[in-house]
Amino acid sequence: MKEPAFVLEGKPVHVVQTADALQAAAAHLGQQPELALDLEFDQHHYTYGFTLCLIQISDGKTTFLIDPFPLEDLQPLWNVLENPAITKIFHHANNDLMLLSMLGCQVRNLVDTAVAAKILNYSKAALGTLLEEELGLKLDKSQQMSNWNQRPLSRKQLEYAALDVLYLHELKTAMVGKIKELDRMAWLEEEDKLLESIIYTEQEDPHLKIKFPQRLTLFQQFILKPIYAFRDEVAQKWNLPAGQVINTNALLQLLNNPEQSINEWLYHTKGVHGRLQQDRYEGPLQRIVNGAVQEANKRKIPHRLPPNPFPPRLKTPETEARKELLCTVQKTLIERYGAYATPMLLDQSTITQYSQTGELVMHKKYAREIVLATAREMKINL
Incomplete structure (x- = not known):
């Protein structure tokens, strides 16, 4: 492997801009058990469309900043990200996974530290906040809104990008340890599995x-x-x-x-x-x-408003009684798990749907089990 472009916090950072360098980086990364990953992209801000501008990936010791602009084929990297034997650590993965899916990469086996923060009932899930609270580190976020389309990227931008993944391994270890202590690993595993199912589709109309x-x-x-x-x-x-x-x-x-x-x-x-x-x-x-x-x-298209896609909610003694039942359960969940973790178990849309239809629709297994068990303890029949 060539000499790094620079060293940050005592760790080498490589800037990848050629096919050979990408192959070498992918070969190295493919041998690691766990990788931290982040993307910089532009979404209708500086340029047209949803554009991948930079990929940051680290094994905890060595960081690679992969510039997609001069690279015609990113498949060697996609093979690494799709390998279920390698854990990928993200922070706020949703948009990154959507963009990767759009580019033909479906990430397998991931952990999202922002999801972990919700499970731990943290009021704030920003990466800078979590690094400061968990590891005592303070990051400079001044480059967060900079133009990642520009070339060359400045040294400040490159350092900012590298720092976004440099400490994710440590952060994940600290947070997962706390989640295990609270016996909430089932939450994290199911939530992260759901993230794997994010697939980009073209919008209709x-x-x-x-x-x-x-x-x-x-x-x-x-x-x-x-x-x-x-x-x-x-x-x-x-x-x-x-x-x-x-x-x-x-x-x-x-x-x-x-x-x-x-x-x-x-x-x-x-x-x-x-x-x-x-x-x-x-x-x-x-x-x-x-x-x-x-x-x-x-075609005689009328000059009138279309039907309201959100019809007014029913408000009857039955709907209000069902709402009160589930809100009582929600209150107990908040007391047990906290106000920021509880929406993962029972959110307002679920309460509204139950009050309107009498049907408790919950697709997450861990959440359904907890909500129903809590209701049974309270002698509430849902």
Whole structure:
């Protein structure tokens, strides 16, 4: 293995930017029993889409910072992460696992220290907070919101990235020890197994996921779809977040008055990128909007709001009685396990569903067993 790029806290840090270096790193990492892992990514902040910018991985002694930009094939690393014989330690794994899944990697055998913090009833689960409380370490988080797309990355960014995994082994050992003392390993094992099932899927009707300050009519939703596709295509071409091409408020102004002149809208609306004020964009957008309005009228799409996806909840003596029963159980759980751990066992959505339907839907085995056992102790029949 080549000389490290730098040494941090007495431990070597390698920056991997070639296929040969990646093969060597993967060969080394594949022999380790346990690895700490973190990703730096950009999600519609500086550039278009969900972009992997850096992979930090450590065996506890040696850290590798893997730059995906010059690497065509990350499969050697994916093979390591998918190996169930190697434990992978994450902190707040959800987004990292979603991105890895999108890139074709399904991580197996992981431990999430943020989940461990909830199980231990910690009020705060930020990595910096846990390292300070558990290990007495204080991290500099000044690079947290920096631009990880830029190249070259600064020395401060590289050090920040390495520190995010350098102490995860120690943190995991300390927290798992406490969880074992509390006899809650079944919680951690089932929660971490659920994280393995995170799979990236393309959103259905992504244009309807935009959060507008007002609900859209069925007519507005119909004409939004091709406008959204136009914005997305331009954003991808320019490698910019879609919201920087046309922001939400500008979209809403267009949807509220789709028959206005696109030229007028482009030049007199805040939140529209100046580069759209060109014939190559203005003409196609005008045709898209006109075509969508004509098609909506042809199909007689109504100018009314769609049905509320969240109908009002029933409030009857029966629903209130069921709610009271489960809230009584919840109160006892809080007394036993703490206010921050209890939502892992019994959250508000479960209580609401039970009150409305009378059916206790709980998919986590450990949580169901604890809730039902607690209810039986309290002579409550669920």
